[in-house]
Structure formats: structure tokens, C-alpha cells
Amino acid sequence: MGYDPSNPMKDRITDVGPRNYEEFLPPIIKRNFGKWLYHEILEPGVLVHVSETGEKVYTVRVGGCRLMSVQHIREICDIADKHCDGHVRWTTRNNVEFMVDDEAKLKPLMEDLEKRKFAGGSNKFPRGGTGAGLTNIVHTQGWIHCHTPAIDASGVVKCVMDELYDDFQNMRFPAQVRISLACCLNMCGAVHCSDIAILGIHRKPPMVDHENLGNMCEIPLAVAACPTGAIKPATVDGKKSVAVNNERCMFCGNCFTMCPSMPLADEEGSGVAILVGGKLSNRIKPPMFSKVVVPFLPNEPPRWPQTVLAIKKILYTYMEDARKYERLGNWAERIGWERFFEKTGLPFTAHLIDDYRFAYTTWRTSTQFKF
Numbered sequence: 001m002g003y004d005p006s007n008p009m010k011d012r013i014t015d016v017g018p019r020n021y022e023e024f025l026p027p028i029i030k031r032n033f034g035k036w037l038y039h040e041i042l043e044p045g046v047l048v049h050v051s052e053t054g055e056k057v058y059t060v061r062v063g064g065c066r067l068m069s070v071q072h073i074r075e076i077c078d079i080a081d082k083h084c085d086g087h088v089r090w091t092t093r094n095n096v097e098f099m100v101d102d103e104a105k106l107k108p109l110m111e112d113l114e115k116r117k118f119a120g121g122s123n124k125f126p127r128g129g130t131g132a133g134l135t136n137i138v139h140t141q142g143w144i145h146c147h148t149p150a151i152d153a154s155g156v157v158k159c160v161m162d163e164l165y166d167d168f169q170n171m172r173f174p175a176q177v178r179i180s181l182a183c184c185l186n187m188c189g190a191v192h193c194s195d196i197a198i199l200g201i202h203r204k205p206p207m208v209d210h211e212n213l214g215n216m217c218e219i220p221l222a223v224a225a226c227p228t229g230a231i232k233p234a235t236v237d238g239k240k241s242v243a244v245n246n247e248r249c250m251f252c253g254n255c256f257t258m259c260p261s262m263p264l265a266d267e268e269g270s271g272v273a274i275l276v277g278g279k280l281s282n283r284i285k286p287p288m289f290s291k292v293v294v295p296f297l298p299n300e301p302p303r304w305p306q307t308v309l310a311i312k313k314i315l316y317t318y319m320e321d322a323r324k325y326e327r328l329g330n331w332a333e334r335i336g337w338e339r340f341f342e343k344t345g346l347p348f349t350a351h352l353i354d355d356y357r358f359a360y361t362t363w364r365t366s367t368q369f370k371f
């Protein structure tokens, strides 16, 4: 039945929830659900899981650009129809996994995936993302869809993955490396808990549209949005508005999220900060937040060369210096952050010293340090 705009509640279906995942399981997965004995990584991007019934399932993981056309999804479906009886899955990092129940089906699948390219030459389905290598970059909307970004997401991610492509297809790091990106410090996604994080930041306070603010915004919400108390209600030219104390503002953009009359994005002011050393797992050491190590790099569309260079410096210093199984953050903590800056060649500036509320716990209360 077609939707009738004059009777919007008629035939309305609601609260049905997602489809049950069991409907979509490949038969071999369904048969062996909860019975897996062990797994191996056969080569970068290829896994095998062995069940107690003796059955084996082979998984081929390929990179996904996350933002995909229906045409591309259809191509993925075609591949799944051809090689995997119509089954396919996506990972928590937006890679795509094709599964087959027989080793003989593995090679034709891999060859098929490998030969598919976009007109510009990029690989459509690069195999990799397993083990102690680099996998997909968890990222956000950027200039493609959001109104609060300080940087783009898809663009920066493409530049970084192009430069680090070999490490998507290899497993030569001491431990797995998670890179993520968020285009503003709402941090949608995983930047606060990644080995390397690319974060969009602003450096200028919001502009205030006094003329319209009273009509557009719930003023107390804008006031309460500010983490540093930089905003107070004010009357400007007889109109209700706000006043921003620029000395107190650290450009988080939270007031703009609440109030459309306080925009702050700026061509020169906005750009990239880099954080490192976060992790989610509890393996060996507890999970950690990532820390800021590069306070600012400019937006340089379309290739962001300085951002890419800084990430390469950090990543390959870690690769050379860390011990097996050591995540980037565990390495930096073991050698000391002063050594991290020395080895990576990153400058240490006053911006990196915490000054928010109980910041003193991050300062050094010890004489133990290396010259």
C-alpha cells in the first residue's frame, strides 16, 4: 500500500526492530554456532576457523571505504552470490568479509576480488586488515554530511590509507594498529581510544549572530553547553543574545551544536590534531585513552600531506622500536613520553600540557625522567 500523506498514521508499521541475525548466517556458520575450536590467519586478509565438528570456514577480509553507493553494494552482492551462496558480512571497522566453506573456493574468490578496480585505478576490494597490521580507519561524516566538522573525514582517510596501503596488506607491526578519525571533538567513533587518532579542531571562538540568536536558540542551553563557562546571557542592541569571553573559549564548538547562531568553522583556524596511545582491549594492560601529541596541522585538501607525514613518522618509529605484542600506547609509556617525542622528532609544546580541571594528575610528580 502506498504512503498516503493526508493520512500519515494509516497502515503505519513501527517498533519492529532489526531482522534477526540468524536469518542471514551462512549454513556452515549456523551449523557450527558456538562450537568453534580455534582459528588461524593463513595470510594477510585470510582466516580459517575450525569447528569441533571438523568443519572449516575460510574468511576473506577486504577493505571497505564505508561510504558506498548502491552500485558498489550490488557488486558486493554479486560477488557473494558467485562465491559464497549469497552471504557476506561487515566488520566493526567497516571492512567486508566473504566466507566460503571449502578451501577450493578460496582461490577463485581471492582472484576475483583482486582484479576489480575503479576507473581511476584504485582497488575495489583490497585484501588485508588482519593480525598485527593496519586495518580500516573508523571515521565520521566530515564535509560530506555534518554541520560541525573542523576537517573532512573521507578525504583524510583516503590519503592516509593510500600512504599506509602496504601495511593494510601486511602484518609486520609489533601489534595491531588502530587508526581512527573524527572531524570534531564530539569524537563520534573511536578517536579517544585508538593507537593513532586524527581529530578535527578549531582555533577561533564562535562568531555570534546577535540579530537572530534570540529567535534561533534556547539561550540557557547555549550557556550550559560551554565546558569552560565562557558564555553568558547578554542583551545586545535591545535583543536577547549571548556574550562570549574569548579568553576563556577553547573553541570546542559545543555551543554551535546547541545554537545555530554561533558558527566557528574557519578556513585557516580549523585543522587537525593528532592523538596517540589509546586502546580498547584489556590484553596485558588495561584500556587507555589516547593523548594529544600534535596540537595542530592545517587542513590541506585534497591530500593533507603534513597530516600523513606526521602519522607515518609516529607509526614507523613505533614499528622499529616497540617490542612484540606492545601496543603503541604501551610502548610510549614504557620508554617514557619524553623519549616518545625524542624518537618521533615531534616538537613538544605548551598546548600539550593538560589545563582542564583536575589536570594536575597528568603532570609529573616525580624526579624520575630521562634527559
Ligand code: HEM
Pocket (backbone or CB within 6 Å): 139, 140, 141, 145, 186, 187, 188, 189, 257
Ligand atoms: C548534533 C549532533 C549530531 C548530529 C546532527 C548527528 C548526525 C548524524 C547523521 C546525519 C548521521 C548519518 C550520516 C549518514 O547517514 O551519512 C550520523 C552518523 C553517526 N553518528 Fe551522529 N550526529 C550527531 C552527534 C553524534 C554524536 C555525539 C556521536 C557519538 C558520540 C555520533 C555518532 C555517530 C556515529 C557513530 C554515526 C555512524 C557513522 C557511520 O556511518 O559509521 N553522532 N550522525
Ligand code: HEM
Pocket (backbone or CB within 6 Å): 092, 093, 138, 178, 187, 188, 189, 190, 280
Ligand atoms: C564501558 C563502555 C564501553 C565498552 C565496554 C565498549 C566496548 C567496546 C568493544 C569491546 C569494542 C570492540 C572492539 C573490537 O572488537 O575491536 C568496541 C568498539 C567500539 N566502540 Fe565501544 N565500548 C564502550 C564505550 C564506547 C563509547 C562511549 C563509544 C563512543 C563514544 C564507543 C565507540 C566504539 C566504536 C566506534 C567502536 C568500533 C571501534 C573498532 O571497531 O575498532 N564505545 N567497544
Ligand code: SF4
Pocket (backbone or CB within 6 Å): 140, 141, 142, 146, 147, 148, 149, 150, 182, 183, 184, 185, 186, 187, 188
Ligand atoms: S565527529 Fe563531529 S563533525 Fe564529525 S560527524 Fe561527528 S559530530 Fe559531525
Ligand code: SF4
Pocket (backbone or CB within 6 Å): 205, 206, 225, 226, 227, 228, 229, 230, 231, 244, 248, 249, 250, 251, 252, 253, 254, 255, 256, 264
Ligand atoms: S566554542 Fe566551546 S569553549 Fe568556546 S564558547 Fe563555545 S562552548 Fe565555550
